[in-house]
Amino acid sequence: MTSPAQRHRTRALAAKASAADGAAPAVVGGIFGQMMAKLTQDRRRLHDIKSVERKIGLKRELVPEYQDYLDGVLSGNAGQPDEVLTTLMVWHIDVGAFARGLELADYVLRHGLPLPERLKRNTATLLLDEVAGAIAGGAVLKHDEAMLLLQEVARLVDGQDAPDQARAKLHLAIGKTLAEQAGDEPRGPLLEMARAAVAQLRRAVDLHSSVGCKKLIEQLERKVKNAGSSG
Template sequence: MTSPARNHFLRATAAQVTAAAEAANPMRHATGHELMLAQLAEHKRQLRQIQSIERKADAKRAMLPDYAAWVQGVLDSDSGLQDEVFMSVMVWHIDVGDFAGALPLAAYAIRHGLVMPDQYQRTTATLIAEEYAGMAIKAAEAGQPVDTGTLSEVATLVEDQDMPDEVRAKLHKAIGYGYIATVDTQQTAEQQQWSRKFALEHLQRALELHDKVGVKKDIERLERDIKNAAPSVAREGDGKG
């Protein structure tokens, strides 16, 4: 059993140790943003130690909650100030496949004309379009669902932004692949046909922008499927009448 005197001694000693540690801490007078930058630097250091892309994504997914309050504060303030932390977190959301979570950050960055940190070597709009497209195409090719709604919002978001035609073509390819993936999930032949037609429009636009985007066979297949499905759609329409 400890005495009041011993408790007082322990509290006083703990306070002294804490004060000494704070005095030795170079971040003791840091602002919130400086603390976030220090955390980002430490997390990036940890990520550089990971060779696996899949494991890097897992690590980023675990790190993202540490930035949630900061990012929400930036969005709420709507100040438009350049912020390396905010821009890095936006990319990480895309990297882990959180398309919907990244969208408000992307919209904010485009609206305020924020630029990417130097290591990304691309304009903000180019990076957003290319990263979204790349992740979506990868998911579609792996047979995973693709959020076509978010991809379409991204296309609208960067519509008036300058970027290489190859990048915009890749985004249209991603949307097209997303619609192809929805065909089998539709309940009626008419809905399936609309998915094919939306996919075809985006793949044709992708080909117009970049003839080596890799969609020619997909277009041929869609045109054939649309033609073959037409009688079923017509019969379904007659049955409704």
């Protein structure tokens, strides 16, 4: 088990390496090299596993082992290219640790860091596909938590280039979350929430006609109409 002193040293070395003026992260203290070696070993372990479920389980075990390094890089805030950080951003999203994944994504986007070439997507597209897409599929059960995450995704991808099909997932997720919050018989503020849900879902359809929410739009519009006629 890592001691508090070792954890502090890892954070300090990572911050110092990240902040080195124009230097490669591996130069100062060797912490980046150490973490890259660990990442390479962990990737081999993942590669040997066929089951996606077991891969996710292993990633869930591994991500805590990188936290001190990641904290150090974030505090250094120098924006050096860092495959460890970008890979761990993806792993956090893979295991459903969306808040931490978005914290790392904020750093990646602010500094314009490239993702590993094998991902074949930019950061904005990945966030739309994997975070908004997962929430649209019901990955976050608490509506307030889901909405906070979606608002952060929207902030991060604002002005970023991404396919319309991917961006539609954000509007779909927001629309679904608002619809669930509005309930079956929306009144007052909940009625406005239902109307906002319709607007979000219609925008999703505009961006990608096969996004899969036309029936939900019809149901919401009936609820809004019934609420108006009974109000």
